[in-house]
Amino acid sequence: MDGKRIRSLRKERGMTLNQLSEYSGVSKSYISYVERGLQKNPSIEILSKLSKAMDITFIELIKHMEK
Incomplete structure (x- = not known):
């Protein structure tokens, strides 16, 4: 899975990392790890x-x- 695609999807939706974290209940650091490919x-x-x-x-x- 390509975490960069999560980042692009988030940006397409006009969301910041903080907003996605707040709305999802997933920590900002964890989402960042996923987006950067550190959490695969x-x-x-x-x-x-x-x-x-x-x-x-x-x-x-x-x-x-x-994709």
Whole structure:
């Protein structure tokens, strides 16, 4: 999974890292690790929280990350 795609999706949605963290309940540092590729396998629970916060389906998020 490519965390850079999470960053691009977040930016497409006009969200800051702080906003995504606040809306998802996932720590800013963890999201940053995912986006920078330091955390390569976030759990389904984390990805689900991120997708809900960005107002997309879990499947759309996964597809976006696999491109």
